[in-house]
Amino acid sequence: MLIVAAPLLFLYNYVGQNGIGSSVVMLIICGALVNGPYALITTAVSADLGTHKSLRGNSKALSTVTAIIDGTGSIGAALGPLLAGLISPTGWNNVFYMLISADVLACVFLSRLVYKEIQAWRGCVNRNGGTPSWKEHLT
Structure with missing residues (x-):
């Protein structure tokens, strides 16, 4: 969801200016992708x-x-609006770039956890959190 949210936030920066309908739709989609x-x-x-x-x-x-x-x-959730208020005088494009940066950072920070979960799901991680040795694969 976070991976899809970054490009949609970039798109929302441009499409959301076309009218209230497109802005509402993009806001709902981006909000669901970020809050989910x-x-x-x-x-x-x-x-x-x-x-x-x-x-x-x-x-x-x-x-x-x-x-x-x-x-x-x-x-x-409190720092986001504070930063948006501080950055908005420099232009709304910069606010969207801040939101996209926060989204990308969240993806980077979660990537290790996602990798471990995928490995555990595939059954490639032993009880100690490491990868099993060839002997453990045989048992």
């Missing part, structure tokens, strides 16, 4: 932490960790 991963990440991380052995049975610790994850996302 945020919702998935916060939910998935909370669910993964809920199954971690150190938090098992401790609902207070789990709720604290979940609140920290949501709070971190809220910091990003």
